[in-house]
Amino acid sequence: MNSPVVLITGALTGIGRATALAFAREGNRVVVSGRREEAGQALAAELRALGAEAEFLRADVRFEAEVRSVVEQTVARFGRLDVAVNNAGTEGQLAPIAEQTATNYEDTFSVNVLGTLLSLKHEMRVMLEQGAGSIINLSSIAGQVGIAGASVYVASKHAVEGLTKSAALEGAAAGVRVNAVAPGPVATEMLDRFAGGSEEGKASFLATIPARRAATPDEIAQTIVFLASDKARYLTGQSIAVDGAYTAQ
Template sequence: MTTQTVLITGALTGIGRATALAFGKLGVNIVVSGRRPEAGQALAAELRALGAQAEFIKADVTQEVEVRALIEGAVARFGRLDVAVNNAGVEGQNKPVTEQTEQNYRDTFETNVLGALLSIKHEMRVMQAQGAGAIVNLSSIAGQVGMVGASVYVASKHAVEGLTRSAALEGAPVGVRVNAVAPGPVQTDMLERFLGRDEAVKNGFLASIPARRAATPEEIAETIVWLASDKARYLTGQSVAVDGAYTAQ
């Protein structure tokens, strides 16, 4: 049986890192990507220690030439691409819509939307030629509801959900599945930056989650691994909310 090859962007911290470790424990071939070579090489070594064949390739997902080189590099190293997890993303500035700036829009959309589009574009080309593959995009509950102070981030994640559905329609006839995972609050540095250091604000937000807590990165990673697996082989074009019942309210 051919060993699967998995590619993860934004793999160096948070959900991306947890996902890399979850796949690494399965002994797959894995390419991790990000913009910090030292951290990337350390993660690749950690994955190899788990039994995976692992490589780090530096890439900025807002630059198409780098995205193309990343995916071509993964295929050159391992011969194919079975799973792609498009995790690279930023939270942008948490401010009222009346205070949002053109620069914040550009910065947020270039990473969250353009980065996802370019990644899907080149991953899909490889997977269509293979006749099989699974792409998992990282969305958010912000891709399904509105959020005060986060208009630009919310808009970017709604766009990711639209990209996911449209790409799924194109991929389904040739055996390529495209889905999204939409986490609620997760115990990461991004959540700390987004909510700020005010414990009252953080506790108030977590109290609005029926589960009364944030998820761990590992809980999101487990969902991603399942969604990319053959156990979900008829599931495509969907966004799976992993949010402690927040969007069920």
């Protein structure tokens, strides 16, 4: 079977889940990864019900041995790795800089930055040897602008953008593409937390978006599927804002 092999970290909810479903509907072989065994097995079964070959592999991206194992198991199961979507992330504790802590910095960066770095490291080793592959990192509009009250999260996503550009330069000549998707507000639980858990806060936030609404997870997933495809085969080292024109202001 020649359909592409796709690995998605942080795949169990929100954008990650929508991305797994989108790739499965396209006929890809999909490996979903996350920290919750029961939810992961349920998602894999849902993907198989759509007709896709699918597996769940448990991993916490903060730990290199677990990241390495997921990549190695994916290759052992399917023979290659064509697409990797590094989606695992956290917003951490939202607070003004004057109230931030070293603990929140460590917790946020260990997932968003170290997790992305470790994933890139082991995914690129496989793809460079293959001479082909596409990696999509999940950034955010927070990787391109500042957000008051979210300094640590913003810093972590700026770091993801830097990792993306550097990895793209290292992989370009070998046929390995690395890009980022930078969503604006998306209709997920994270948006509720950013809005302080209130409908008023959410409405106020969305009023700053020219499109006057949040994206759906599937709208972000469709952008990821496009970036992974041969239709984007000359596109690398870029961060694509999917944000309802927020960063155009």
